[in-house]
Amino acid sequence: MSHDAMLDAKGLNCPLPILRAKKAISELSSGQVLKIVATDPGSVKDFEAFCKQTGNTLLSSAEAGGAFEFMIKKS
Amino acid sequence: MTKRLNAEERRESIINVAKRLFAQKGFHGVSIDEIVRTVGVSPSILYRHFKSKEDLYAAVLHEFSCTRESYVDTVVNEDTSFEYMLRGMTRVFVNSIVNQPDLLKMEMHSQLEGHDASGEFFLNRWKSFTDYIEFNLSELMAQGKVASINVTAAALMYQAMIREVLLLKCLQPNERFKDTPIETLVDELITLFMKTINFKK
Numbered sequence: 660m661s662h663d664a665m666l667d668a669k670g671l672n673c674p675l676p677i678l679r680a681k682k683a684i685s686e687l688s689s690g691q692v693l694k695i696v697a698t699d700p701g702s703v704k705d706f707e708a709f710c711k712q713t714g715n716t717l718l719s720s721a722e723a724g725g726a727f728e729f730m731i732k733k734s
Numbered sequence: 735m736t737k738r739l740n741a742e743e744r745r746e747s748i749i750n751v752a753k754r755l756f757a758q759k760g761f762h763g764v765s766i767d768e769i770v771r772t773v774g775v776s777p778s779i780l781y782r783h784f785k786s787k788e789d790l791y792a793a794v795l796h797e798f799s800c801t802r803e804s805y806v807d808t809v810v811n812e813d814t815s816f817e818y819m820l821r822g823m824t825r826v827f828v829n830s831i832v833n834q835p836d837l838l839k840m841e842m843h844s845q846l847e848g849h850d851a852s853g854e855f856f857l858n859r860w861k862s863f864t865d866y867i868e869f870n871l872s873e874l875m876a877q878g879k880v881a882s883i884n885v886t887a888a889a890l891m892y893q894a895m896i897r898e899v900l901l902l903k904c905l906q907p908n909e910r911f912k913d914t915p916i917e918t919l920v921d922e923l924i925t926l927f928m929k930t931i932n933f934k935k
C-alpha cells in the first residue's frame with residue numbers, strides 16, 4: 660500500500676505516537692495516507708480509538724516482527 | 735444455589751479477592767487459607783489455577799502492572815501544546831490512582847520486593863510520561879523555549895513529584911494537605927515544574 664508520509668514512533672509509549680500522528684495528519688491534504696510504525700502494544704487500541712474520534716480512516720493495522728504498522732487516510 | 739463458575743470465571747474471582755488482600759496486607763500478610771476462605775472455595779481448586787502463592791501473587795501483580803490509561807481523549811480534545819497535554823495526561827493518570835489506590839500500593843510492594851513486575855509498572859504506566867516529557871523538552875530546547883536542562887532528570891523529577899502527591903493523598907493521607915484537593919496540588923506542581931524548566935509559552 661502506498662503512503663504520502665511516514666512516521667516512525669518506535670520505542671515511544673502512547674500518547675506520543677498518536678500525538679505525533681495528529682500533527683503529521685494535520686500537514687496532509689484530504690485523502691492522503693500516513694504510515695506509522697510503533698512498538699507500543701497499546702498503540703493498536705489507541706489508533707483505533709483515535710481514528711474513530713477524529714473521523715480519519717484506519718486503512719490497516721498489522722503486526723510484523725514486534726512492530727505495529729498503521730495506515731491512516733485523512734478524511 | 736449459586737451459579738457454577740467456569741474455569742476462567744473462577745480464576746478471575748480468585749484473582750479479584752487476592753488483589754484486594756495482597757494490596758491491603760502485602761505478600762507475607764496473606765495466607766492461601768485466607769484467600770480460599772474469602773473466595774469460598776477449597777485449596778485444591780485454587781491450586782488447580784495457580785501452582786503456588788508466588789504464582790498467584792505474580793498473576794495479581796501482572797494484572798495491576800498491565801493496567802494502562804488511554805490518553806486518546808486528551809490528544810483529540812485538548813490543545814496539544816506541551817503544558818496543556820501534560821496537564822491533561824496527568825489528570826487522567828491521577829484519577830486512575832484516586833479510583834484505584836491499590837494500583838500504586840501494589841507498584842510500591844513490587845518495588846520493595848524487587849519483583850520483576852516493577853519494571854512492567856514503569857513500562858505500562860510511567861513511561862508514557864517520561865517519553866512524552868523527554869521528547870518534547872528536547873524539541874523545545876532546540877527551539878529555545880525551555881532552559882538548557884538534562885531532559886532525563888527533568889522527566890524523573892516530574893515522575894517523583896506526581897508520585898509524592900499520590901502517596902500523600904491516596905495512600906498515607908497527611909494532615910498538612912488535608913484541605914487541599916489533589917487536583918489543586920497536582921495543578922500547582924505542574925505550574926512549578928513549568929517555572930523550573932523556564933518554559934516559555
